[in-house]
Amino acid sequence: MYLKALEIQGFKSFPDKTVLTFDHDVTAIVGPNGSGKSNISDAIRWVMGEQSTKALRGGKMEDVIFGGTARRKQLGFAEVSLVLDNTGHLFDREESEVMVTRRYYRSGESEYYINRHAVRLKDVNELFMDTGLGREGYSIIGQGKIDEILSVKSADRREVFEEAAGISRYRHRKEDAERKLERTEENLVRINDKIDELELQVEPLRAQSEKAKKYLILRDELRGLEISLWMEQLDKIRANTIKITSDFENAARQKEEAQHEVESLYAAAEGYAAQMREKDMEAEGLRFQMQQREADANECERAIAVLKSQIQSNLENADRVKRELEAQEGRAGSISAQIADRRARLDEISARMVELKAGLEESEAQSRTESKSAGILQAELEALREKAAVESASAAEAKALLSALAAAAQELLDRDEAVRQELSAGEARISQTHAEGDGVRRELEQAREDRNALLNVISGYALRVEARQKKAKSAEERHVKLQMEENALSARIHMLTEMEKLYEGYSKAVKLVMGEAGRGSLRGVHGPVAGLVHVPDAYTVAIEIALGAAMQNIVVEREEDGKAAISYLKRRDGGRCTFLPL
Structure with missing residues (x-):
């Protein structure tokens, strides 16, 4: 294995993208003080996961980004890629060449890539373990590094020898396993404490469970009765609505026909009135002629x-x-x-x-x-x-x-x-x-006589129109009443829907978790079992009795999602809840 190339862009004194290629022979970089020779070694140390700003000769991590000059603006990120030869498969990877990349932004975000794939810092550290590279390796020996190694304690020198011997990976794994065992023992102690505490609550909870089961049975019966009553009322209302609508349409149609007949009668009356006026004019002419004849x-x-x-x-x-x-x-x-x-x-x-x-x-x-x-x-x-x-x-x-x-x-x-x-x-x-x-x-x-007959007919039609208007008014009042009942049922349905959205009937822990999941803070939460299981109405009571308290168990995507929800409940002191990872 040897270093093949180093790509630097935006790191310290390298604003432009710079590629340094290294061959099999020994390569040396020389130059006067302040020319940036140490920036190359800092770049190699930084891309391999160095987190200490003091080791990088800076006050804060943002100092590794090119800060600009009088003629050039500062950059928004720094990126360094380290290309290593892997033909001997020193690294546990199939590729013959390994490229490790680190990118840092002024916002504080840091990204790591291995062969253009995003990885964690832990993956980069594990990649360089037992290879002599990395933050704790001996591949980069700076000025005064040998004196520092010789002057430190034997325990610190031991890390260098373990890295050279290739056992540092196993030491880190051992330390991780020991930390996990310690956390597991702590969790066991806490679980035993909780078991002892919960054993005292078993009997009261058993009585409450019996009451809850009876409540669920009675609630389901009440729900079934209410639904049956609502369905019956809805059927009656729907039938009455259809009947009233048909009656209203018939009344409206009869009203239109009566209006047309009244209009035709009024038109006929107008015609007769015009004829009467013509006859009156003719009689007046005849009277004038009679007066002329008499004269x-x-x-x-x-x-x-x-x-x-x-x-x-x-x-x-x-x-x-x-x-x-x-x-x-x-x-x-x-x-x-x-x-x-x-x-x-x-x-x-x-x-x-x-x-x-x-x-x-x-x-x-x-x-x-x-x-x-x-x-x-x-x-x-x-x-x-x-x-x-x-x-x-x-x-x-x-x-x-x-x-x-x-x-x-x-x-x-x-x-x-x-x-x-x-x-x-x-x-x-x-x-x-x-x-x-x-x-x-x-x-x-x-x-x-015709006019009087028409007036009688018009009066008859007016009476019929008045009767139909009364009937239409009563139908409209019934329609308004049914509309009010429908609005009341809609309001009740809306209330029940809101209660379902607010998870009424569930424990405080379930409400807290579902509310936080609704806000997007908790991921992978699918919901309680009662909200995910859908069965025919005839089997709801049986399913609820069979599930019992398990109906309030929350289904999550992964085990990590359940642990995140448990941590949230611990921080909020929200109580206990059971999580079921898929």
């Missing part, structure tokens, strides 16, 4: 009155003319020359009067007053014709007056006929208006 009839009556007054005036004029003719009877001889002419004109007037008489006879059925007036005029004309011979002087005036009277009579007849026709047309329109008004009144009455 026209009044106008016609006023015109007839005017015509009657005119006829009366004409009669008075005819009387006046007759009186004048009677007064002029004595003057017939003076106008005989004009008789012939007057007679001819009277003949024409007679012919015209015949025509007027025919016209008057035709209109006699329509206007009795006008016919009577025409008859009076004809009689007067006959009297005038008989007196024409004696009244030739005033014949021209009478003829002119008669012509005017005939024209006036004809005009009166024409106006009377027109007025009668207008009266007939107005009466026909009035009859038609009355008939239409009767029809509108009947339609109005029918619309009112």
